[in-house]
Amino acid sequence: MGYAKVLLGVLLVSALAATSTAQQPARFKCSKENATCTALIDYTSPNKTTLSAIQKLFQVKKFRNLLGANNFSSSTSDKQVVNATQTIRIPFTCVCSNGIGLSNRSPVYTVVKDDGLSHIAVDVFSGLVTYQQIADVNGIPDVNKIDVGQKLWIPLPCSCDDVDAITVVHYGLLVKSGSSVEGIAESYGTTSATLLSLNQMVNASDLKAGQVLDVPLKACTSNISSTSLDYPLLVAKDTYFYTAKNCIKCTCGSANNYTSLDCEPSGLKPLSNWTTCPAMQCEGAGNQYMIGNVTSSSNCNQTTCAYTGYDNSTIFASLITESTCPASASPTNGIQGLRWNFIFISIQLIFVCLHLSH
Incomplete structure (x- = not known):
């Protein structure tokens, strides 16, 4: 029995070590100290579930904003089935502190029987955080010891920083197998250089499947007053x-x-x-x-x-x-063009009249 316990302990430590090697912590730079903003992050459930269950897991306050983040019809039911490995975007509030961004004390996960930090990080929250990150923010000295009913803050990575002097919504993209930095940049209207810089990557070849990549999404400009309760209101493209x-x-x-x-x-x-x-x-x-x-x-x-x-x-x-004009179009130029056309036609008519008079 004693040998079995030792062997189990060795296997557990080895499993955690293997997980930490494969699963690198995502840390998004956030220089605006104490700033808050809306951020997005991918989630893929390991099993078939529903939008309602996902809303509850991530404690999204308004179901309709979960629909909006995914551009689903506003009439979509909270009982809508989400298949295993299907990706759902999660909207949440980000706060900047000490140079990085984390979800603002949410979501909070309640430990159930047979849970372990590695299982919670990798399986329940699809690798968006590491078991060590959960342990660190919750002050857990021994990663092998958590209690049933214990409340754990899950620190999702995020940012509120401008990118290239433009206000954006930061999106934690869960990288799929076969993806490339260039392809992701093209899909989301940014550049490879920007993605590499944001994610502190030296080479595009450093991209790994399962990595949470900081992707800046263009946001529509608004006329929201700085005194409004929803300022700054950032709504990402689509x-x-x-x-x-x-x-x-x-x-x-x-x-x-x-x-x-x-x-x-x-x-x-x-x-x-x-x-x-x-x-x-x-x-x-x-x-x-x-x-x-x-x-x-x-x-x-x-x-x-x-x-x-x-x-x-x-x-x-x-x-x-x-x-509402395209940048290349100018109403003044168009008017000037009409004026020149009018002058040209008038000159032509004058010549015709002179010719007929002779």
């Missing part, structure tokens, strides 16, 4: 987000060429202490416009009633005029 206590839905999609955030009334019942959503209108030119309404459009300029934030009692909106 995602949507509910804000203002569920009263407003904001989308960053191809309809607006991934530039300005497109917000509109959600049509949902509000959360918290609001019984109904406050007024969501702009006032201008003697008329009232609902958030999301285009009030005027001429040449390359468009005026829209834009969502600008909320507080405990009010939703704010302002008339915002923005250019």
Whole structure:
């Protein structure tokens, strides 16, 4: 019996050592001390599950924002089946401290019978963290000793830093077998050099399957006031987000060429202490416009009633005029071209008239 216990202990230590070799800790640089932001990370369940179970595991407060992070239809049920190895993006709050970013004291996992730190890290949370990281942030001196019912903070990697002077949403991409740095960069609208720098990699060949890679996603710009309760509101490309206590839905999609955030009334019942959503209108030119309404459009300029934030009692909106022209197109150039065409045609007509008079 004593020999069996010794052998079991040796095997356990060997297994943990093998795991630490294969599973490298992901540490995302985050220089904005104490800053918070919304981040995304991949999750692949080892077994068939449901969106509801995933929401519970990661303690995503609003189910609709889990849908938005994956660009699922807003009518998708929380009972929607998620197959084994299917990837789901998890939205969570990131906080920067001591040069790195971690999920803000969430999710918290409750230890069940027969759990081990390695199992929790590798299987339950699909390798997003290492067993040693869990031990470190929870002050566990012996990685082989955890108790049933013990609460463990799972420190997901993240960042709130700008990238190349641009505000982005940092996405923890779980690298799949056969992926390349160049291919990932092309898929997500960034460069190989940026990915290598962000992830402190010397060569593209250092990329490993199962690695959590920091990928910067473009975010639509918004008109959110710095005093708003949802500031800064960052919505990544091809995602949507509910804000203002569920009263407003904001989308960053191809309809607006991934530039300005497109917000509109959600049509949902509000959360918290609001019984109904406050007024969501702009006032201008003697008329009232609902958030999301285009009030005027001429040449390359468009005026829209834009969502600008909320507080405990009010939703704010302002008339915002923005250019809708492609960068290469200029309305002035177009007008000048028409003018030159008019002058040219006029000269031609003058010559024709002179010829006929003779």
